[in-house]
Each structure stands twice: as structure tokens, then as C-alpha cells.
Amino acid sequence: MIGHRSSLCVPVLAALALLLPSCSPSHSDRIVVGSKNFTESFLLAEMVAQQIEAHTHLRVERRFYLAGTYICQQAILAGRIDVYPEYTGTALSAILKENAGGAKADVYQRVKSEYERRFGLTLGPAFGFNDTFAMEIRGEDARRLNLKTLSEAAAFAPQWRAGFGYEFMERPDGYRGLATTYGLRFAAQPRIMDLGLLARALKDRQIDLAAGNTTDGLIPALDLFVLEDDRHYFPPYEAVPVIRQQTLQQHPEIGQALAGLAGKISDEEMQHLNYAVDGQHRDAKDVVHEFLRGKGLVQ
Secondary structure (H helix, E strand, O other): OOOOOOOOHHHHHHHHHHHOOOOOOOOOOEEEEEOOOOHHHHHHHHHHHHHHHHHOOOEEEEEOOOOOHHHHHHHHHOOOOOEEEEEHHHHHHHHOOOOOOOOHHHHHHHHHHHHHHHHOEEEOOOOOOEOOEEEEEEHHHHHHHOOOEHHHHOOOHHHOOEEEOHHHHHOOOOHHHHHHHHOOOOOOOOEEOOHHHHHHHHHOOOOOEEEEEOOOOHHHHOOEEEEEOOOOOOOOOEEEEEEEHHHHHHOOHHHHHHHOOOOOOOHHHHHHHHHHHHOOOOOHHHHHHHHHHHOOOOO
């Protein structure tokens, strides 16, 4: 659900590039769709792009892999992109700096209202799935130690090495709060890794616990086990499109196109889409087109 990087360098450079004055003309003739730099984000962004292309006469420019949450937020505020996929819990805690609690509908409405009031942004309808953080261990360890919850796993954490993305280490709903809530202490300082490397590193025993996403397609493929967040630390993370209100005013047909994606993706379907790209190495555009066609949204 979050864009992660293994170092500060790339996000900082990307941010500077996005925020520097541009000599390029206004992109009023096209819609720019952005994404974070992980599989699920650019799959959702590609879905948004294909849906707009199929149901409007607008030209779509894809500007994917924009590092993490903060870079995408700055890009859309600067008018460099018009829409990108986000998660309600991420928006609430990382951008709005609010207490990340509440039911799904309540969190959605709080984010929508505050984005409109503060930023001139709004939320489209939710895509249908909730991609919360997943604290993953190897399936064989879960079975051997009879572990099901994070509370149970805390007793074994002092013998474990953890691996997390950079953003998870920094954000308010990330590592520090999780460690405090569950009393987590690891054998060493957690390794900061790119999100795309965590599952493989866990399977290859480079680390023993990783912070992934519940819709990660490699969880079943690599026999990983998601520990239950039994103290309900994480808020809802419904996937939603964030859209510039000015763009919607100029092109209301975008709102109609995105409404067609409302509630169309279940947790299991998103996991299968992710696996098609990460596990089967299929082309993301083909995967998305096949999915949209199966839903009757494109030809």
C-alpha cells in the first residue's frame, strides 16, 4: 500500500524534479495519472488510465514510480499529476497527521472532507479492497511455533531480524507505534529495504519478519504467514483514487469513468493481480486490460 525506498537519495531527487518550475506547457489537453513505486500502485494507476481512455476522449499520460506517499502528494498539489491511487489510512495518518482510527466509512469521509478543505483534492469511490499492513513471517515458522497473532510473536522477536521499508520506519502509523503497541524488540535494528525485496528476503532467511501488504501476491506463493493484528493497531487502508478538484471541474467525465471502478476489486482479486505481475512476470497493461474486460468495463 506504500511506496518504499531503501535510501533517501531517490525520493529527494524525485521530489526536487517534481517541484522545480517547469517550462512545459499546461497539460489541460491530457490527464496525467501517477503512481507510487510498487506493483499494486502502478496496477491501480494503469487501471485508472485504461478506464479514462476507454470512457472519455481524453489523452492519458502515465507518470508512474513516483517514490512514496509524500512525493505523490507533492506532485498532485503542484499540478504535475491529476490523479493517483492512495489508501485512506495512509492519507489520514501520513498526510493529515490525524489519529488513524475509526471504521472504514468514517475514515473515508474524514479524509475526503479534509482533502477538499485543505488541498483542493477529493477522493473518488473506493476500489473495493482494504490493503492493510501485513506483518509476515515464514509459514514454516508460524506452524512450528504455533503463532497466529502479533501478540504471540512478540515473545520470539528478540531472536528475529526484521525488515521494513523506509516509509514504514518513518510514518506515524509505522514501526515506532507498532513496536510500542506490541512491545516488539528485535535482535538488531530493523533492516531498511525496498518493498519489492522484502518477501524474497524473508523466504531466503535474510530476515525473519517483514512489513508487507495483505494483498501481496507472493504471500501464498512463498508460503508466508500474516500475523493477526490482534490489538487493532492499523487503521482501514481502503484503496481510493485521489483527484484534483480542478481537474474534475474541467473534465467531469473523469468522475463518471472512475465511478465504474467503484467496489470492483476484492482483496483476493487484488492479490491475484499482484501475483500475475510479481510472481508470473506478466505485463501490467495486459493484466489490467484482461481484468477490466472480465468486469465488462472495456472491450
